[in-house]
Amino acid sequence: MPVAAVNGTSLHYRVGGEGVPIVFIHPPLLTSAVFAYQMAQLSADMKVITFDIRGHGRSPYSPAPVTFELIAEDIKQLLDYLEIEKAFICGYSTGGEIAMEAMLAYPDRFLGGILISAQSEASDVLLRGVIRLMSGMSGWRLSFPLLKFAISQGNADSKETQRNLWRDAKGGDIRNIHQYFKYSLNYTCTKRLSRLQTPVLLLYGDKDRAFKRYSALLLRELPHVELVMISKKKHQLPTPTKAPDSINETIRRWVGTVLPAGKEAVDREEERLPGIYPGDHADYAEQPRL
Template sequence: MNPLPYIIVNDTSLYYQVQGQGVPIMFIHPPLLTSENFDYQAAQLSNRFQVITFDIRGHGSSDRSFEPVTYPLIVQDMLKLMDGLNIKQAYVCGYSTGGGVALHALLTAPERFLGGILVSGMSEASDLYLRLRMTTAIALSRSKLKSLLRLAITWGNADNLKTFRTLYRSSQPGTSDNWYEYYRYSLDYSCTDQLQQIQAPVLLVYGKKDKSFHRYAWKLQQHLQNSKLIWIPEAKHQIPTKNAIMLNDCIESWITDKETRAEKIDTTIYE
């Protein structure tokens, strides 16, 4: 059996997977979940791209973090992982609160990212319903009911029993204190007033039935200079697992279009 792939970042061991070849895409999961949430993306998109997934500190198979888990820390780890893999630039795809991490990466290290993909993402948590859900998750992660939180999150993101078992199993080694820190930072984070600074292209993917997140989709499209908004019919929030084929097709088409245009520009310059 091959040993699991790890990279040491500031004395912390991070678990990661690299599948496929081509233009790199790095995926960012939300609190409590792990890189296993992107299994469908890795399976399909690795036919065309280099898919990079990793467990954030204190999640899944990565070591617990003795530093608070914040977006700047996660982005720092992303960049160290890219350096370790000799990847100069990549697309970054964040799901749910992972979308906030992706935006922070585009803002703080724009030279390292070719573009962003936000799946059910947001630049802030400003509506009462979302804040209540996140506050509940914060409280449960510090209580004796944290196993209930783990059950609810993994079951809610599962499209079938097999996926549920995978998500539930992979989340088991996680550290609830680090879940708490990630949720806590996400609740207070806002980069809406900085979105116009992002020049890289951004793909926004949302579910038509995820009505409470429509406000975030419109806000992002309004403030980002170069964005494309796609609505997936009949989809709710958990798109990576429950609407995987449509999401993967959207990502593949969008990146292929961006890379084709870039090649045409390069050809025009050097001819």
């Protein structure tokens, strides 16, 4: 994985494929490895960019505390480094808040946003309790290994995948990971969302009951938004066995509707596969794997 020296730090990143650029943002403790299925499938006709946030995976410890504004600037400078003028941005879970922050801070750099199981604030008792627990465990060295094991296992479909996620998570720095969790507890961009003029795609599992209130909140606050619910799925949508095929086909088709230049590749996919169509606000069954 190559390294980009940007914004006073070093970011390990990976680029796969050619075409419309899309950059992915992972949640705390996990790394860019969580987007392995997106890299494998979407890079067939898109330029997929993944990176490890400061102090996560193979990106080294950051003396500057991790904040969403800082990571948004990292993303902008990473795009500069890669000589990419505009890109789509996709955030998973807490990474969705960073995606929104980046679109708000640098609206001219993003063609659109994709928010997977995301929230713009942590305002309910259950989510705040979970974040407090994870923040506490990430700040205590004795409980940190247990947290890494639980999150890696929750995003895996096999022992091999769990080992891969665990291996990458193990390289992270406990201080920056703790900062990422802690910052998410009080961050909110909800009142600023009406400023976003870029289109946004919301993707949620219909069994992710704890996040249904956040899907409704984003649907109400974002000016140009579509919602797709993935049937019989919970929170971990991008990850193996959860719903990567449904997610990837939906992203590909939605990008084609937003960006006419990508329509030819989208049309080819629609001829080959029965699909999920954005904007219908309905439940969709997971597609067979490619």
